Amino acid sequence: MNKKFIIGIDLGGTNLKVALLDLDYKIKDKEVLSTRSFMEKGQLILGILHSINRFIKYNHLSKAEILGVGLGLPGPIDAKSGIVHFFPNIPGWKEVRLRDILRKKLGLPVFLDNDAKLMTLAEHKLGAAKGFQNVLCMTLGTGIGGGLIINGRIYRGFNNAAGEIGHLGINENGLDCNCGASGCLEAYVGNQRVMAETRKAFKRKITPEELSLLAAKHNRMAIDIWRKTGSHLGFALAGVVNLLNLDAIVIGGGMAKAGEVLFTNINSALKRQAMSVQAKRVKILKAKLANHAGLIGAAIMVKEGL
Amino acid sequence: MNKKFIIGIDLGGTNLKVALLDLDYKIKDKEVLSTRSFMEKGQLILGILHSINRFIKYNHLSKAEILGVGLGLPGPIDAKSGIVHFFPNIPGWKEVRLRDILRKKLGLPVFLDNDAKLMTLAEHKLGAAKGFQNVLCMTLGTGIGGGLIINGRIYRGFNNAAGEIGHLGINENGLDCNCGASGCLEAYVGNQRVMAETRKAFKRKITPEELSLLAAKHNRMAIDIWRKTGSHLGFALAGVVNLLNLDAIVIGGGMAKAGEVLFTNINSALKRQAMSVQAKRVKILKAKLANHAGLIGAAIMVKEGL
Numbered sequence: 059m060n061k062k063f064i065i066g067i068d069l070g071g072t073n074l075k076v077a078l079l080d081l082d083y084k085i086k087d088k089e090v091l092s093t094r095s096f097m098e099k100g101q102l103i104l105g106i107l108h109s110i111n112r113f114i115k116y117n118h119l120s121k122a123e124i125l126g127v128g129l130g131l132p133g134p135i136d137a138k139s140g141i142v143h144f145f146p147n148i149p150g151w152k153e154v155r156l157r158d159i160l161r162k163k164l165g166l167p168v169f170l171d172n173d174a175k176l177m178t179l180a181e182h183k184l185g186a187a188k189g190f191q192n193v194l195c196m197t198l199g200t201g202i203g204g205g206l207i208i209n210g211r212i213y214r215g216f217n218n219a220a221g222e223i224g225h226l227g228i229n230e231n232g233l234d235c236n237c238g239a240s241g242c243l244e245a246y247v248g249n250q251r252v253m254a255e256t257r258k259a260f261k262r263k264i265t266p267e268e269l270s271l272l273a274a275k276h277n278r279m280a281i282d283i284w285r286k287t288g289s290h291l292g293f294a295l296a297g298v299v300n301l302l303n304l305d306a307i308v309i310g311g312g313m314a315k316a317g318e319v320l321f322t323n324i325n326s327a328l329k330r331q332a333m334s335v336q337a338k339r340v341k342i343l344k345a346k347l348a349n350h351a352g353l354i355g356a357a358i359m360v361k362e363g364l
Numbered sequence: 365m366n367k368k369f370i371i372g373i374d375l376g377g378t379n380l381k382v383a384l385l386d387l388d389y390k391i392k393d394k395e396v397l398s399t400r401s402f403m404e405k406g407q408l409i410l411g412i413l414h415s416i417n418r419f420i421k422y423n424h425l426s427k428a429e430i431l432g433v434g435l436g437l438p439g440p441i442d443a444k445s446g447i448v449h450f451f452p453n454i455p456g457w458k459e460v461r462l463r464d465i466l467r468k469k470l471g472l473p474v475f476l477d478n479d480a481k482l483m484t485l486a487e488h489k490l491g492a493a494k495g496f497q498n499v500l501c502m503t504l505g506t507g508i509g510g511g512l513i514i515n516g517r518i519y520r521g522f523n524n525a526a527g528e529i530g531h532l533g534i535n536e537n538g539l540d541c542n543c544g545a546s547g548c549l550e551a552y553v554g555n556q557r558v559m560a561e562t563r564k565a566f567k568r569k570i571t572p573e574e575l576s577l578l579a580a581k582h583n584r585m586a587i588d589i590w591r592k593t594g595s596h597l598g599f600a601l602a603g604v605v606n607l608l609n610l611d612a613i614v615i616g617g618g619m620a621k622a623g624e625v626l627f628t629n630i631n632s633a634l635k636r637q638a639m640s641v642q643a644k645r646v647k648i649l650k651a652k653l654a655n656h657a658g659l660i661g662a663a664i665m666v667k668e669g670l
Contacts, residue, residue, distance in 0.1 A: 134641050143641065191522065192521055192522060204607075206607075206608075208514055208515070208519065209514070209515075209519070213514065213515070213608075214609070215498055215608055215609020215610065215642070216497070216498060216609050216610070216611050216645050217609055217641050217642070217645060218609075219609040219639070219641045219642050220607065220608050220609035221607065221609075222606040222607055222609075222639060222642070223607055225602075225603070225606040225607075225638075225639055226603035226604075226606060226607055227534060227599050227600070227602060227603045227637060228533060228534075228535075228536055229534075229535055229536055230534055230535055230595075230596070230599050237639055239602070239636065239637045239638070239639075240637075241599070241637075289536075290536070293533050293536050293547070294533070296533060296545070297531070297532035297533045297603070298532075298607065300528040300531040300532060301510075301512075301526065301527065301528055301529055301531075301532055301604065302512075302519075302521055302526050303520070303521020303522050303523055303524075303525040303526035303527075303528075304521065304522070305522050330545065331533060331545045331546075331547075332531075332545070333525070333528060333531055333543055333545075335440050335449065335523050335525045336521070336523065336525050336528070339522050339523060
């Protein structure tokens with residue numbers, strides 16, 4: 059009767075996912091739309107409104123049963139004031155007071171945060187990072203995102219910008235990075251770079267999924283690409299482990315699907331490079347919540363008012 | 365009458381400093397001894413006992429007026445159980461229950477921790493990091509030590525081993541480091557390396573102090589060495605700033621005395637490499653408590669029971 063629901067939203071570079079979740083973070087209904095249709099705030103609001111109305115209608119709910127709306131967004135967010143600073147991969151958004159705009163139009167409580175932070179919240183509450191006190195969660199995709207759990211709680215830093223593991227430098231005078239700097243981890247293990255290496259090796263376009271399958275079938279070139287990728291990641295993560303003496307590192311995102319061939323190489327590079335006291339402790343784990351981490355994290359943010 | 369005092373001890377690679385501090389962390393009396401005489405636990409205990417007795421006698425105190433003894437030690441320490449894991453630069457110490465040993469012999473409460481952690485405590489309570497919430501404190505010496513303040517409190521990590529900024533990798537396949545890994549920041553900006561570069565440039569042995577003086581007098585070669593050192597540091601710190609969205613970085617230790625020529629180059633390398641949201645916020649500051657940071661931090665640990 060009094061059961062409440064949460065709207066979780068995950069805006070990515072490709073898809074806009076909108077879901078209805080219950081208070082146990084189970085997904086009851088879900089829509090996946092193309093991000094291209096939501097370049098403008100007005101269109102995003104319309105899309106969300108449309109989904110909510112559909113959820114209400116088909117699940118025989120009333121709006122009063124919606125506890126609130128949580129959004130995970132692909133860029134730097136001021137979570138306290140609800141402002142989107144900008145999106146690196148979606149043009150037209152600059153210093154937008156999105157929370158206030160949505161709250162007014164929807165008549166519901168609205169929370170927003172960076173998508174990697176929400177993935178971190180979700181993995182810590184329900185996924186691979188559960189029970190650990192000091193954790194780095196990272197996503198391997200077009201960009202390399204990250205979030206930190208410190209002393210059992212999400213760590214934001216001064217501007218809610220902490221967690222940018224993709225922009226830890228691993229080579230002075232190294233490869234140019236999309237962020238404008240050079241030698242960043244993302245320049246070596248971001249999707250673009252790995253796919254460029256793959257094209258060079260195989261003389262044709264290959265998806266990360268295919269590359270993983272080829273490695274599983276003992277293809278030398280595919281194994282070699284994952285070995286290099288794991289080695290870059292292990293080198294970067296060793297520095298983070300030395301600095302933060304973490305309990306666990308959780309790795310998700312499209313490329314993490316490569317599985318063992320990638321994780322074995324990350325582990326051996328990390329063990330080679332990290333200090334013994336810190337290396338002994340840390341566990342490298344695969345993210346558990348996969349594509350739903352963003353939606354679940356958005357719902358956790360709404361329920362816990364984080 | 366009821367005024368209490370604290371014994372602060374700072375064991376370094378060269379000197380053992382023992383001081384009597386009041387509860388406002390003012391140093392009332394101090395002895396500097398050679399570390400070489402204290403390679404064994406028994407000798408260290410005798411040295412401390414001798415200093416305490418001397419402090420009591422010359423300051424007309426009684427042992428009851430000593431609140432406790434705090435030690436800063438140059439290696440990985442289990443602060444909770446009071447165990448020294450080992451000292452990288454002092455042989456003969458391995459898994460020593462130093463707190464229990466000292467407590468029994470001295471009949472006083474004893475606390476111990478890693479020296480860089482105590483420097484961090486001191487700079488945050490009374491020095492350059494005062495008032496900041498998220499800070500990396502680092503010391504530039506033979507080794508590169510570090511400690512973190514996160515959300516206004518000292519951050520230890522799981523094994524009290526957090527803060528090892530010297531062993532953040534800045535070049536894959538880079539210079540060999542004393543820790544056994546390669547490409548660590550310490551391999552590029554540790555005293556040994558900088559002095560080796562200096563000898564190569566000047567064809568003679570030059571101290572860091574002399575190198576700073578030469579730079580102040582516009583010597584090209586000296587300026588160039590500090591420029592390179594600052595550039596390595598700025599590159600490493602940019603990664604940390606991106607990851608932790610820090611408010612401040614405090615830099616101390618012998619080499620930090622180079623002053624402006626070093627700090628300007630750290631700053632420009634960091635601004636070039638760090639992301640704009642994080643770079644805008646962070647302040648690079650010179651440590652304030654100089655050689656006394658370890659002693660003051662040891663006293664803070666005793667008074668606050670940290």
